[in-house]
Amino acid sequence: MKIAREQVEHVALLARLRLTDEEKDVFAKQLSQILDHVEQLNRYDTTGVEPTATVIGQVNVFRDDEVRPSLPVEQALANAPDREGDGFHVPKIIEER
Amino acid sequence: MALHKLTLFELQRKFAAGEVSAAEIVHAYGLRIGQVEPKVRAFVNQTKDHAMAQAVELDRRLKQWRKTELLMGMPIAIKDNICTEGVPTTCSSRMLQHFVPPYDATVIAKLRKQEYLLIGKTNLDEFAMGSSTEHSAFGPSRNPWNLQCVPGGSSGGSAAAVAADECVAALGSDTGGSIRQPAAFCGVVGLKPTYGRVSRYGLVAFASSLDQIGPITKDVRDAALLLGVIAGHDPMDSTSADVPVPDYTKALVKKHLRKLRVGIPREFFTEGLDPEVEQAVTAAIGELKNLGGEIKDIELPRTDAAVAVYYVLATAEASSNLARFDGVKFGLRAKETKDLLDLYMKTRQEGFGPEVKRRIMLGTYVLSAGYYDAYYGKAQAVRTLVRQDFEAAFKEVDVIVTPATPTPAFKLGEKSEDPLQMYLSDIFTISVNLAGIPAIALPCGFSRAGLPIGMQVIGRAFEEETILRVAHAYEQAAQWHLKKPPIR
Ligand SMILES: NC(=O)CC[C@H](N)C(=O)O
Numbered sequence: 103m104k105i106a107r108e109q110v111e112h113v114a115l116l117a118r119l120r121l122t123d124e125e126k127d128v129f130a131k132q133l134s135q136i137l138d139h140v141e142q143l144n145r146y147d148t149t150g151v152e153p154t155a156t157v158i159g160q161v162n163v164f165r166d167d168e169v170r171p172s173l174p175v176e177q178a179l180a181n182a183p184d185r186e187g188d189g190f191h192v193p194k195i196i197e198e199r
Numbered sequence: 200m201a202l203h204k205l206t207l208f209e210l211q212r213k214f215a216a217g218e219v220s221a222a223e224i225v226h227a228y229g230l231r232i233g234q235v236e237p238k239v240r241a242f243v244n245q246t247k248d249h250a251m252a253q254a255v256e257l258d259r260r261l262k263q264w265r266k267t268e269l270l271m272g273m274p275i276a277i278k279d280n281i282c283t284e285g286v287p288t289t290c291s292s293r294m295l296q297h298f299v300p301p302y303d304a305t306v307i308a309k310l311r312k313q314e315y316l317l318i319g320k321t322n323l324d325e326f327a328m329g330s331s332t333e334h335s336a337f338g339p340s341r342n343p344w345n346l347q348c349v350p351g352g353s354s355g356g357s358a359a360a361v362a363a364d365e366c367v368a369a370l371g372s373d374t375g376g377s378i379r380q381p382a383a384f385c386g387v388v389g390l391k392p393t394y395g396r397v398s399r400y401g402l403v404a405f406a407s408s409l410d411q412i413g414p415i416t417k418d419v420r421d422a423a424l425l426l427g428v429i430a431g432h433d434p435m436d437s438t439s440a441d442v443p444v445p446d447y448t449k450a451l452v453k454k455h456l457r458k459l460r461v462g463i464p465r466e467f468f469t470e471g472l473d474p475e476v477e478q479a480v481t482a483a484i485g486e487l488k489n490l491g492g493e494i495k496d497i498e499l500p501r502t503d504a505a506v507a508v509y510y511v512l513a514t515a516e517a518s519s520n521l522a523r524f525d526g527v528k529f530g531l532r533a534k535e536t537k538d539l540l541d542l543y544m545k546t547r548q549e550g551f552g553p554e555v556k557r558r559i560m561l562g563t564y565v566l567s568a569g570y571y572d573a574y575y576g577k578a579q580a581v582r583t584l585v586r587q588d589f590e591a592a593f594k595e596v597d598v599i600v601t602p603a604t605p606t607p608a609f610k611l612g613e614k615s616e617d618p619l620q621m622y623l624s625d626i627f628t629i630s631v632n633l634a635g636i637p638a639i640a641l642p643c644g645f646s647r648a649g650l651p652i653g654m655q656v657i658g659r660a661f662e663e664e665t666i667l668r669v670a671h672a673y674e675q676a677a678q679w680h681l682k683k684p685p686i687r
Contacts, residue, residue, distance in 0.1 A: 110560070117518060117563040118525070119556060120544035129560055135619055136561060140507045143577050146584060153579030154586060156408050156438070157635030157660075158395050163437035177301040183532030190527055195539045 103137040105130050202227035203364040204683070207273060207421040210367055214272050217265065221254035221272035221316065228274045228318060232365050235686050240340045241350075241360035242319040243279045243289055250274060250316040257314060268313035269424060275310065276366035278357050279320040280327055281412065282401040283307050286317065290403050291335035292325045294530045294550030304401020305436065306370060306412050306429045313428065318366045321356030325552045326521065327377055327405045329353050330624050333615045334554040341611075342384060343684040344650055348608040351381030357415045358385040362684055368425055369415045374405050375509050376628025378413045379640035383603035383653025386642045386682065388670070389415045390422045393660045394635035395440035397426075398433030406516035407438070409509075409632040418680045419641060419671040423447035426663060442661055450664035451671045457491035459669065462596030466502040467627060473606040479644030479652040480602045483673060487600065490672050495596055499588045504581050505630035510622055511565050511578035512633075518562030524550060557618060582633050589634045593659050598669050601627055603640040603653035631657055639666045642679040651679075 110130045114121050121129065175188050184191040202210065202224055213219045229247045236242060257272055277283060280290045282300035284307075289295045303311060310317075324334035332340045332355035340355045342348040343363040350359040354371030358381035361369050371378040373391035382389025390413045397412045404410065414425035427448070432441040463484060468477060488494050526532035526546030533545035551559070565574035592599060604627060614621040631638045636657060643654040658666040674680055 105564075109564075113560055113564045113567060116567060117559050118522075118540070118543040118547055119551075119559060120548040121556070125553075125556070129557060132557060132618055133561055133564065136510060136622070137564075137574075139619060139622075140511055140574060140578075143504060143507050143511075143581050146501065146504060146581050148577065148580035148584070151580045151583050153576060154582040154633075155579060157586065158438055158440065165434065173301055180301060181298055181529035183526060183530070192527055193536060193539050193542055 103134060103141065105134045105137065203231040205367070206417045207368045207424060211267070211269060211273060215267040221257045222251065224272055225251045225254045225274060225316060228366065235343070235363045236365060238341060238346055238686060239343055239359050239363045239365070240338065241321055241356040241363065241365055242276070243291060243322050243337055243356065244287055245319040246286060246317050247319065250318050253316055270310055270313040270315035270428060272314065272316060273367050274316045274318035276319050276321050276357055276360045276369040277307065277317060278323055278354050278369070278371045280323060280372060280403040281307060281370060282403070283317060283320065286320065288320065288403070290326045291323045291337055292550065292552065292555070293336045294524050296336070296531070298530055300401070302401065305398035305433045307401065309428055319360070321354070321360055321369060323356055324353035325555050326403065326517070327353040327372055327374060328517070328554050328558050330376070330380060330621050331609070331611070331615065332356060333611065334552060336552055339611060342608050343686045344386060345608070345648070347610055348650065349384065349611055351384035351608060353377040354415060355381045358382050358387055358389065361385070361387045361415050361417060363686055364683070368417070368421055370412055370429070371415045372402055372410055372412050373632065374409045374513060375632050376625045378415060379603050379628050379638060379653070379655060380625060382415055382640045384608040384651065386651030386679070386684070387415060387417060388419055388422045388639065388641045388680070389413065390426060390639040390663070391631065391637060392426060392430065392663060393637045395438055396637070396661065396663065397429050398431070398436040398439045400433055400435035404520040406513040407520065408516060409513060419639070419667060419674045420448065420451055422639065423451060423667050440661070445664060447664060447667055450667040453668060454672055454675060455491040456487060456669060456672055459492050459598070460596040461487050461492040461494050461669070462497035462592055462599040463494060464497050464499040464502065464592070464599060464601060466499050467601040471605045471626070472602060475646045476602050476604070476606060476652050480654050483643040483654050483677070484600060486673060486676055487669070490676060492669070497592045497595060497599065499592060499630070501581065501584045501588050502630055505585055505633060506622055506626055508578045508581045508585065508633060509629045510561070511574050512582065514558045514562030515566050515575050516562070518559045518566065521555070521559055554618070585630050586634045589636060598665055599657040601655045601657065603627060603655040607646045607648070607650035607652055627655060636660050637663045637666055639670045641670050641674060643677065644679065645682070
């Protein structure tokens with residue numbers, strides 16, 4: 103599987119990763135190599151085989167909906183790169199008109 | 200005998216008998232760390248001053264009242280992707296360089312309840328992605344047996360710290376071999392429990408369907424002891440299993456392997472296997488036979504597929520798990536960004552190293568529209584086949600014995616430029632994670648160059664006792680665990 107540079111750019115945007123030009127070239131090459139290796143999975147016939155998402159066979163685990171103490175605001179904000187009052191501060195996301 | 204050379208079992212006995220104080224223990228380890236750490240670089244963050252303060256307090260209390268828990272006063276090292284309240288947990292990443300968790304992982308809460316002493320947080324490949332610790336943002340750790348060689352990864356810091364006697368035991372995490380491969384490279388014991396045996400709450404997630412926490416120790420008994428403390432159901436981890444925790448040390452009573460069927464999968468003994476590793480493991484199988492084990496040839500025909508399946512599923516899960524590192528609530532935030540998208544993209548560019556970026560890219564790609572079925576869906580289906588191989592084999596045998604790694608420890612820099620070669624070095628450990636079953640790595644010899652060689656014992660789900668029994672019987676007969684690295 104040959105990965106083109108445009109594909110790398112597309113995937114990087116999906117992943118919210120900014121890449122340098124050099125990284126784009128390197129990743130195009132390395133991802134192609136790794137995917138070539140992955141192609142060997144096609145040697146295995148999987149018609150009718152159930153996919154495995156988890157090995158434990160549980161589906162949903164429920165618990166009672168009880169009020170419990172949660173992380174205090176100050177502690178939750180202690181690692182915040184930027185805060186304002188009791189919230190996380192982020193750049194504006196709604197454009198003014 | 201110097202305190203730092205004792206096993207957890209031995210040190211605990213001395214402490215419980217009042218022969219040594221906790222302060223003396225921490226002092227001894229402090230000296231040892233001072234000596235060897237500049238060469239080994241096992242730790243990201245040492246906490247011995249804090250451990251000393253705790254030790255003094257412990258000794259003071261014990262004067263009036265003497266009741267000791269297994270881990271009380273024991274200096275233990277923790278891989279730096281396991282959250283420790285109030286102590287930075289970096290994942291060896293710039294992204295989390297200054298992150299201080301507001302809570303303890305469940306395994307840490309269990310250790311703390313027994314009043315263990317945290318001696319330091321150990322180095323890893325960034326976010327546990329790698330096989331050598333060379334992907335740590337803070338520089339690689341070294342193999343105590345040969346400082347030119349890698350300690351393995353991703354729990355390389357934990358394995359090196361145990362091998363160099365910088366702690367009495369350690370915890371690591373294993374997604375595709377990260378406990379067992381470094382244990383094998385460093386000549387110590389590493390156990391990956393059954394998926395669900397140990398709570399993952401507070402372990403920074405890499406690939407949630409594969410991750411497990413487990414012990415890295417100086418011998419098999421210590422692994423049994425430490426596993427007994429950390430295992431068990433946890434309401435905070437909905438994938439943790441509600442299965443009773445046995446007394447794992449009971450598994451160590453039998454010194455023979457009579458009535459036990461040991462499977463040897465031929466797929467693990469092919470071209471890529473280093474001849475010295477092959478010799479050592481073959482000799483170990485001979486020893487298992489002497490101990491009364493019934494040796495049987497078995498097949499695991501889909502072994503070849505494991506690495507490919509893993510690098511699709513693990514990267515896909517990682518790309519999703521690591522989406523949380525966006526510069527908003529914790530961790531790094533890039534400066535001077537023009538809008539929110541720019542903030543995400545720049546933060547992730549600056550915070551993640553090359554291997555993590557490569558994994559996120561690969562994982563995003565295999566999950567993206569148009570490729571999902573061909574890669575992700577296909578890998579999930581082949582994962583089922585890999586599991587079926589083990590299920591079939593375990594109808595014939597009780598344990599499976601293999602080499603833990605295809606070669607002894609490789610040199611620093613040898614594989615760091617070629618991701619695929621690095622990935623392929625995990626070929627013997629990965630299928631166990633895909634199947635969710637337990638396995639233990641332990642030393643079974645040395646190469647002519649003096650590097651440890653490890654073998655792996657694999658068991659059925661929740662049959663940790665059986666693999667511990669086999670590992671212990673072998674260890675006691677072969678005595679490799681008594682050899683110490685030349686470093687001083
Ligand atoms: N955390 C792990 O078990 C890592 C396994 C493997 N070395 C990888 O790079 O993904």
